[in-house]
Amino acid sequence: MFKNFFQKYDIFREDILIIACSWGPDSMYLLAEVMKTQARETIIVAHFNHCLRGTESNRDEIFLQDFCKKNHLIFVSTRKDISRLSQESKKGIEETARIERYSFLEQVRLQYSAKYILTAHHLDDSIETLMFNLIRGSKIHGLMGIPEQNGNILRPFWQVSKIEILKELERENIPFRLDSTNADDVYLRNHLRLNIISEFERINPEYRKNLASFMKYINELGDFIDAQVVIFLRGETFFLVEDFFLQPSFLQKEIIRYLFAQANNGTIGLSEGGIAEIIRFIGDKGNYTQKDLRKLHLEKKNSRVYFSSHI
Numbered sequence: 001m002f003k004n005f006f007q008k009y010d011i012f013r014e015d016i017l018i019i020a021c022s023w024g025p026d027s028m029y030l031l032a033e034v035m036k037t038q039a040r041e042t043i044i045v046a047h048f049n050h051c052l053r054g055t056e057s058n059r060d061e062i063f064l065q066d067f068c069k070k071n072h073l074i075f076v077s078t079r080k081d082i083s084r085l086s087q088e089s090k091k092g093i094e095e096t097a098r099i100e101r102y103s104f105l106e107q108v109r110l111q112y113s114a115k116y117i118l119t120a121h122h123l124d125d126s127i128e129t130l131m132f133n134l135i136r137g138s139k140i141h142g143l144m145g146i147p148e149q150n151g152n153i154l155r156p157f158w159q160v161s162k163i164e165i166l167k168e169l170e171r172e173n174i175p176f177r178l179d180s181t182n183a184d185d186v187y188l189r190n191h192l193r194l195n196i197i198s199e200f201e202r203i204n205p206e207y208r209k210n211l212a213s214f215m216k217y218i219n220e221l222g223d224f225i226d227a228q229v230v231i232f233l234r235g236e237t238f239f240l241v242e243d244f245f246l247q248p249s250f251l252q253k254e255i256i257r258y259l260f261a262q263a264n265n266g267t268i269g270l271s272e273g274g275i276a277e278i279i280r281f282i283g284d285k286g287n288y289t290q291k292d293l294r295k296l297h298l299e300k301k302n303s304r305v306y307f308s309s310h311i
Contacts, residue, residue: 005156016042016114021165023064026120029165040072046108048079048101074201079305122157127211139220139257139267145215161208229258238306263296263309
């Protein structure tokens with residue numbers, strides 16, 4: 001399966017790869033596929049224990065560690081009390097887990113000077129992300145699903161469905177363990193998957209194919225819009241007020257969206273009201289004024305609007 005994918009990203013047998021692995025079906029299939037092509041000493045299995053399932057979480061970690069030992073794979077793990085960290089940061093459990101998990105994976109990548117981090121996100125995960133972001137009010141870029149590449153992170157299964165993965169696991173007799181929290185719809189993503197997206201099959205059994213096509217279209221549209229914004233900005237850290245208001249209303253909004261996303265690593269939290277507020281600020285007659293929208297900082301001087309991000 002990985003031959004064309006690895007060729008696309010110039011991955012060779014001797015390249016060091018970090019495999020994000022939970023011992024669940026998706027990540028175990030990912031690990032099994034990587035083991036077919038890579039030298040064992042180049043595979044670093046990284047396991048993040050969220051400490052959300054008590055002894056079950058610890059058993060998963062031990063089982064995976066034993067699997068790696070038997071197959072001569074390097075195993076690296078860490079434990080974080082995500083529930084406690086979520087309360088301390090006042091962020092949701094899922095968001096906290098994602099932040100901590102990717103921070104750990106990047107630390108491991110740097111430690112081993114690895115070329116890439118591979119995760120087992122698949123087409124169904126991408127559809128969940130599309131629906132989750134749509135409900136939360138995301139802009140175009142939030143409707144693209146999970147990208148195949150995000151910096152040093154690669155997702156080989158981004159066009160592979162969960163059903164296909166489960167079939168291959170059975171066919172190849174690959175061991176895995178199920179996470180009991182996946183059936184707990186108290187978590188928002190689980191609720192979306194178990195109670196809402198599950199109904200799509202009744203409406204159209206081909207919904208995965210159609211939504212995959214839609215996300216591809218949105219990706220192409222997003223790339224085109226970003227290209228127009230980049231042309232407008234011309235690589236500068238400012239733009240002229242006059243030039244801004246010569247642009248179509250839609251592109252004005254997309255310029256704000258682009259700057260916000262650059263400063264805040266995404267558009268979650270950017271509302272239509274927030275965009276309108278920034279446009280009013282740009283058009284206001286006042287000079288030497290400043291405006292912040294989360295981490296996006298705007299400063300108006302002499303008919304120019306300078307933009308930067310707060311740390």
